[in-house]
Each structure stands twice: as C-alpha cells, then as structure tokens.
Amino acid sequence: MSTTAEAVGQAKAAITSADLAKAREVSATVGEFRSPTPRMVCRNVNVWYADKQAIKDVNLDIGKNEVVSMIGPSGCGKSTFLRCLNRMNDTIAGCRVSGTLELDGVDIYDKRLDVVPLRAQVGMVFQKPNPFPKSIYENVAYGPRIHGLTNDKAELDALVEESLRKAGLWEEVKDRLDQPGTGLSGGQQQRLCIARTIAVSPEVILMDEPCSALDPIATAKIEELIDELRANYSIAIVTHSMQQAARVSQRTAYFHLGDLIEVGQTDQIFTNPRHRLTEDYITGRFG
Amino acid sequence: MNSPIAAARPRAIDRVNQSLKRRYAAERRFRFLGASAVVIGLLFVTILFVDIIGKGYTAFWQTSIQLSIYFDPEVIDPSGERDPQELRRADYQKLARDALRAEFPEVQRRQELRELYGLLSTGVAQQLAERVQANPERIGTTEAVWLLADDDVDMLIKGKIDRDLPESDRRVKDRPLAWIEALEAKGAIEKHFNTPFFSNGTSREPELAGIAGALMGSFYTLLLTLLFSFPIAVATAVYLEEFAPKNRWTDLIEVNINNLAAVPSIVFGLLGLAVFINFFGVPRSTPLVGALVLTLMTLPTIIIASRAALKSVPPSIREAALGVGASPLQTQFHHVLPLAMPGMLTGTIIGMAQALGETAPLLMIGMIAFIVDIPGGATDAATVLPVQIFLWADSPERGFVERTSAAIMVLLAFLIAMNLTAVMLRRKFERRW
Numbered sequence: 001m002s003t004t005a006e007a008v009g010q011a012k013a014a015i016t017s018a019d020l021a022k023a024r025e026v027s028a029t030v031g032e033f034r035s036p037t038p039r040m041v042c043r044n045v046n047v048w049y050a051d052k053q054a055i056k057d058v059n060l061d062i063g064k065n066e067v068v069s070m071i072g073p074s075g076c077g078k079s080t081f082l083r084c085l086n087r088m089n090d091t092i093a094g095c096r097v098s099g100t101l102e103l104d105g106v107d108i109y110d111k112r113l114d115v116v117p118l119r120a121q122v123g124m125v126f127q128k129p130n131p132f133p134k135s136i137y138e139n140v141a142y143g144p145r146i147h148g149l150t151n152d153k154a155e156l157d158a159l160v161e162e163s164l165r166k167a168g169l170w171e172e173v174k175d176r177l178d179q180p181g182t183g184l185s186g187g188q189q190q191r192l193c194i195a196r197t198i199a200v201s202p203e204v205i206l207m208d209e210p211c212s213a214l215d216p217i218a219t220a221k222i223e224e225l226i227d228e229l230r231a232n233y234s235i236a237i238v239t240h241s242m243q244q245a246a247r248v249s250q251r252t253a254y255f256h257l258g259d260l261i262e263v264g265q266t267d268q269i270f271t272n273p274r275h276r277l278t279e280d281y282i283t284g285r286f287g
Numbered sequence: 288m289n290s291p292i293a294a295a296r297p298r299a300i301d302r303v304n305q306s307l308k309r310r311y312a313a314e315r316r317f318r319f320l321g322a323s324a325v326v327i328g329l330l331f332v333t334i335l336f337v338d339i340i341g342k343g344y345t346a347f348w349q350t351s352i353q354l355s356i357y358f359d360p361e362v363i364d365p366s367g368e369r370d371p372q373e374l375r376r377a378d379y380q381k382l383a384r385d386a387l388r389a390e391f392p393e394v395q396r397r398q399e400l401r402e403l404y405g406l407l408s409t410g411v412a413q414q415l416a417e418r419v420q421a422n423p424e425r426i427g428t429t430e431a432v433w434l435l436a437d438d439d440v441d442m443l444i445k446g447k448i449d450r451d452l453p454e455s456d457r458r459v460k461d462r463p464l465a466w467i468e469a470l471e472a473k474g475a476i477e478k479h480f481n482t483p484f485f486s487n488g489t490s491r492e493p494e495l496a497g498i499a500g501a502l503m504g505s506f507y508t509l510l511l512t513l514l515f516s517f518p519i520a521v522a523t524a525v526y527l528e529e530f531a532p533k534n535r536w537t538d539l540i541e542v543n544i545n546n547l548a549a550v551p552s553i554v555f556g557l558l559g560l561a562v563f564i565n566f567f568g569v570p571r572s573t574p575l576v577g578a579l580v581l582t583l584m585t586l587p588t589i590i591i592a593s594r595a596a597l598k599s600v601p602p603s604i605r606e607a608a609l610g611v612g613a614s615p616l617q618t619q620f621h622h623v624l625p626l627a628m629p630g631m632l633t634g635t636i637i638g639m640a641q642a643l644g645e646t647a648p649l650l651m652i653g654m655i656a657f658i659v660d661i662p663g664g665a666t667d668a669a670t671v672l673p674v675q676i677f678l679w680a681d682s683p684e685r686g687f688v689e690r691t692s693a694a695i696m697v698l699l700a701f702l703i704a705m706n707l708t709a710v711m712l713r714r715k716f717e718r719r720w
C-alpha cells in the first residue's frame with residue numbers, strides 16, 4: 001500500500017491559516033540545503049510574476065552526481081523554480097528573478113552571460129510534451145546539429161539512436177523516424193522530448209514531471225535512465241509521485257506556497273519529516 | 288450507492304434533457320443563419336458573374352471579313368529589291384481598299400467609297416504587313432485573307448446594333464448594311480477567336496484594343512510589390528512580435544500600423560507622388576513607382592496578418608527550441624516562421640489581391656496615361672488592369688463595353704488564381720502540432 005493510499009483512509013486534519021502564518025514567520029528552510037559538492041548554487045531566490053511573488057527566498061544546492069526531487073502541492077512554485085535554473089523564465093513577460101544562481105561558480109543571471117550555451121549546458125524536459133512539428137529524427141537531431149556536436153551524418157544517426165534508446169523509445173519508433181513527432185502518443189512524445197534533451201549532453205538536466213503522462217513501464221525506463229545519467233550529470237526533477245521521488249532521488253525538497261519548507265536526504269524526508277507541513281503533505285493530509 | 292450525488296443524478300439528467308431542446312433549437316437557428324448568409328453571398332457573386340460574363344464573353348470573338356487580296360508588287364515593292372525598310376513602309380491599306388472595290392465594283396462616288404472602306408478596321412494594314420513580312424513570296428500572288436472588321440460591323444454582326452431600327456437611329460447606315468448583308472450571304476463574314484485582345488496594347492479603336500499592355504503592367508507592378516512588401520512585412524512582424532520590448536513605443540507603432548491599414552488608398556497615391564516621384568525622382572507612370580506606392584498600401588495588411596500568424600504559434604514550441612539551446616533567431620527561423628508561414632502567406636495574397644485591384648493611388652502617379660506600347664520592364668511607362676478597365680468603361684464606343692467586361696473577367700480570373708494559390712500554399716505548409 002502506498003503512502004498516498006494510506007493517507008486517504010485517515011481522517012483529515014485540516015491545515016488552519018494560523019499554521020500557514022506560523023510557517024511564514026519561520027521562513028528559514030528546515031534541513032541542510034547545501035551540498036558538499038555543489039553544481040548549482042541558489043541563494044535567496046525570489047521570483048515575481050508581475051506583482052505576485054511565486055518564489056520566496058529559496059536557498060538550494062544541486063550537487064554533482066545527484067538527483068534532487070522537488071515535491072509540493074500544485075501551484076507551489078516548483079516549475080517556476082526549475083525554470084530559473086536555465087533562465088527559461090526570461091521568456092515570460094513580467095517575470096522577475098532576484099537572488100544569486102550559480103552554475104559551477106558562474107553567476108547565470110550575469111548581464112554578460114550568454115543564455116544559449118547555458119541552455120545547452122542545462123537541459124530541460126517540460127511539464128507538457130512539446131515535440132517540434134517535425135520528424136522524429138529531426139526532433140532529436142536538431143540540438144546536436146545547431147550546436148555542431150557531430151562531424152558527419154553517420155555520427156548523428158548514431159547519436160539519435162543512442163538518445164532514443166536511452167529514452168526507451170527506440171524500439172517503438174525505429175521504423176518511422178521520418179514521421180512527425182507530433183503524431184506520437186502523449187507518453188511517447190514525452191520520451192521523445194527526453195531524448196531530444198539528452199542528445200545535446202547537458203551537464204544539468206531539469207525535468208518537470210517527466211513521467212506524468214507515462215505508463216508504469218515507461219516510467220520505470222525513465223527512472224532507470226535518470227539513475228544512469230546521475231553518474232555524469234546533476235538532475236533536478238519535479239514530481240507529484242512521492243514513490244518516484246523516493247526511488248530516484250538522493251535529496252528531496254518540499255515547496256509550499258513559494259517557500260522551500262524542508263530539504264533533506266530523501267529517506268529522511270519520507271520516513272522522518274521534521275516540518276509539520278512536510279509531514280502533512282507526505283502523509284496525504286494536504287495537497 | 289446512496290451518496291447524495293447518486294440521489295441527485297436522476298433529477299440532473301431531467302434538467303439536462305429540458306435544456307437540450309433549447310440548446311438544439313439555438314444550434315439550428317445559428318446553422319440556418321449561417322447557411323442563409325452563405326446563400327445570399329453566393330447569389331450576389333452569381334449575379335455579378337452572370338452579368339459580367341453575359342456582357343463580356345462576346346469580346347473573345349471578333350468579326351473578320353474575307354477578301355481576296357492581290358499583293359500588288361507595284362504597291363508593296365516598287366523597286367523589286369525586297370528591301371525590308373521599303374516593305375515595312377508600303378501602303379498596305381491600299382491593298383485592302385483595292386480588294387473592297389473589286390468586291391463592290393458598282394461603288395464609285397467618293398462619299399460612298401469612304402463608307403465602303405469604313406467596313407474594315409485601320410488595323411488591316413498591320414495585318415497585311417505581317418503576312419508579307421512572314422513570307423515575302425506572297426508578293427505578286429492573290430490570296431483570300433480574313434481581315435479585321437470595323438467595330439461597328441462587329442457590333443452589328445454580334446447583334447448589338449438592331450438592324451430593324453430606322454436608319455436615322457442606327458449607327459450602321461443602309462448602304463453599308465446592304466454591303467455587309469451581301470458579304471454575309473457569300474459567307475465572307477465570320478467571327479474568329481480574338482487573339483489581338485490578348486496580344487495588343489490598348490488603342491483608340493475598340494477592335495484593336497487589347498489587354499496585353501495592362502496585363503504586363505499589372506504583372507511587373509505586382510511582382511515588385513511582392514518583392515518589396517513581403518520581406519519588409521515579415522521582418523517587421525517578427526521584430527515587433529518576438530524581439531521588441533513591449534512598451535509604450537511599440538504600442539504606438541502598433542496603433543500606427545493598424546491606422547495605416549485604414550487610410551484611404553488615394554492618400555498613399557499622393558504620398559507616392561510627393562515622395563517617390565517629386566523627391567526621389569522615380570520615373571512616373573512606371574510599374575516601379577506603382578509598386579512602391581502599393582507596397583506602402585499593402586504593408587499594414589501583411590504585417591497585421593503575419594503578427595496574428597506568429598501569435599498563433601504555441602509558446603511551447605519556442606520554449607522547446609530555446610530549451611535545447613537554439614538562439615532566438617534560430618528559434619524564429621527553424622521553428623516559429625515555418626509554423627506561421629501559412630498565415631503569413633494568406634495575408635500576403637490578400638494584400639496582393641488588394642494591390643491587383645487598386646486604382647485610385649495609381650491615378651495619382653500617372654499610371655492612367657494612354658500607353659499603347661506593351662511595357663518591357665519595370666521602368667517603362669505602363670498602366671494596370673483595373674485602370675485599363677476604368678479607361679475603357681469611360682470610352683463612348685459601343686465596342687468598349689464588351690471589352691470592359693472581358694477585362695474584368697481576366698482580372699477576376701487572376702484574382703481566383705491567386706486565391707487558389709493561397710489555399711494550395713496553405714495546404715502545403717500547414718502542419719499539425
């Protein structure tokens with residue numbers, strides 16, 4: 001029996017606004033947000049959409065060879081925070097980001113920093129599958145091609161195949177690589193997007209609910225892939241499945257209404273949460 | 288199941304059923320209104336087409352008279368040297384006149400002779416000259432040749448002049464009528480396909496007037512308009528939509544572009560006159576200056592359509608491209624523009640169709656001049672189809688009425704062809720996402 005299913009059976013202890021107010025006062029995150037070997041370092045990150053603050057004073061590191069999962073109720077700012085890490089929020093009019101975000105010690109919000117190489121370095125899989133309306137092959141080959149990662153067609157073919165294999169899609173599409181990527185099923189599209197992202201060999205991969213449209217088998221494949229990628233890369237993954245967070249990540253961060261409530265080793269968060277809100281959430285009393 | 292929801296369910300479906308009737312009635316009403324609108328639209332289009340085709344189809348046939356022409360060496364080539372210069376300058380009209388007199392030997396008086404010669408178009412000289420140039424061996428031989436009839440004869444043969452009217456009210460008098468009927472009885476009057484209509488420039492004589500000049504003028508003008516306006520409009524739309532910061536200045540620019548789309552076209556003509564002709568010294572009456580003016584006029588249309596097309600590209604595509612590290616320009620050219628292309632092309636073709644039918648601004652820049660020569664390039668003086676239609680519609684001769692309608696038919700054919708191209712291009716570029 002899963003934690004969520006158990007939680008449904010329990011009587012609900014509603015969260016009062018007094019609890020939330022208390023949480024606000026002790027806004028400092030519970031647990032160790034630093035990593036001994038940080039890849040990305042985020043300090044005092046605030047994000048506003050126009051006048052609405054979506055992220056409040058978040059501090060979090062993403063370490064080398066580490067998977068950090070981000071969990072929290074819908075609308076708490078997980079996607080927003082993730083999008084700060086490769087400056088994808090730049091494309092949203094009215095979105096403001098403050099604080100320090102560094103990749104390998106380089107301030108990624110520096111005015112002089114070029115976002116194109118940054119995004120090649122920090123790849124992203126979006127919440128909604130968004131393949132290009134081009135062929136399956138083109139979808140995967142596009143990134144390597146614009147960055148000039150391969151020398152010839154054979155190399156590119158091999159890279160496309162390898163990426164599709166890693167994403168667990170090769171067997172399904174190897175006979176129809178020239179068909180439009182948009183003609184695939186939702187889950188296949190998401191795996192195509194994952195293949196597209198890993199084809200450019202990013203060093204940090206951001207995944208926004210990559211498995212929300214996938215069946216358990218495909219999910220297992222992606223989780224395997226994440227585990228494999230961890231050997232070389234750093235990964236931040238947003239997920240609504242606590243089992244998934246528990247399976248793939250070393251550290252877990254719990255967000256609540258724009259605050260980072262608690263960070264810690266994944267097993268500690270799930271077995272012994274220190275913050276009341278975290279406990280309520282993972283036992284299913286909230287969200 | 289005894290939850291409150293389950294208990295409420297039967298009642299809910301009753302309500303749904305009650306509202307269903309009203310909803311379907313509304314739907315039927317809406318469909319009926321839509322269908323009637325389409326029918327009314329089609330009706331007017333049909334009336335327009337029937338009227339124009341009914342008036343104009345006769346212009347595609349032209350009356351000719353068959354005469355046996357003696358290619359008299361005395362007239363054509365008195366020196367006998369076959370000098371091309373001499374052959375060109377010869378009085379071919381005389382050959383036709385001699386043939387007419389041979390046909391009707393009883394006509395002697397000067398006044399009568401003038402009426403007799405009036406049966407033929409002045410264009411016969413050209414017709415005969417071309418025959419001799421094509422084959423000088425003809426000189427000295429006699430040959431039955433179909434020669435272009437005068438426009439009055441043409442109108443009479445086409446039944447547009449009533450033979451039963453009293454002579455005083457009839458444009459073709461009794462004597463010519465008798466000759467015509469004599470020729471008809473011999474089978475020497477026939478209607479032939481009107482090739483001169485498609486190969487000649489305009490003329491004061493209806494039977495010689497053709498649309499080739501106006502057609503070429505329209506072609507050059509539109510081609511240049513397309514070359515100027517499409518790149519500028521697309522660049523503007525992409526910049527404003529994707530790159531420009533959204534602030535008061537871009538708002539102002541947007542308002543101005545929308546305003547320009549509504550400015551009366553004659554104003555663009557005046558602007559073109561003042562700026563392009565008087566200031567920059569672009570030669571007047573030419574497709575070049577016409578295209579510049581039409582570019583100003585069509586730009587807002589294409590820009591607005593292109594921006595709408597860009598807006599309809601889902602932002603997730605841009606995110607996907609930027610997410611793998613494409614630069615903003617690559618994102619535009621590799622992903623956004625191909626998706627926006629069908630909409631942009633539709634806007635462009637609508638703009639071009641507008642430009643093809645535009646008259647007023649071209650009048651201001653002198654494209655209304657009477658130009659017989661077919662323009663050979665963008666800097667030759669020219670006129671365009673709609674202006675030609677306007678000029679012919681303004682001419683008093685009966686023969687220009689059918690030519691006006693025929694020219695409208697040609698214009699409509701071009702518009703239809705352009706719109707079909709738009710549909711085809713859209714099909715070709717359209718992609719699902």
Ligand SMILES: Nc1ncnc2c1ncn2[C@@H]1O[C@H](COP(=O)(O)OP(=O)(O)OP(=O)(O)O)[C@@H](O)[C@H]1O
Nearest residue numbers: 049054072073074075076077078079080081092127
């Ligand atoms: N483009 C935007 N403009 C304005 N507000 C936004 C925008 N995107 C997100 N928000 C707001 O910011 C807050 C955080 O949104 P975000 O998408 O980060 O939530 P999330 O944690 O990813 O939720 P979910 O789990 O449902 O994906 C929400 O209140 C949302 O309404």
Ligand SMILES: [Mg+2]
Nearest residue numbers: 078079127208
């Ligand atoms: Mg989200």
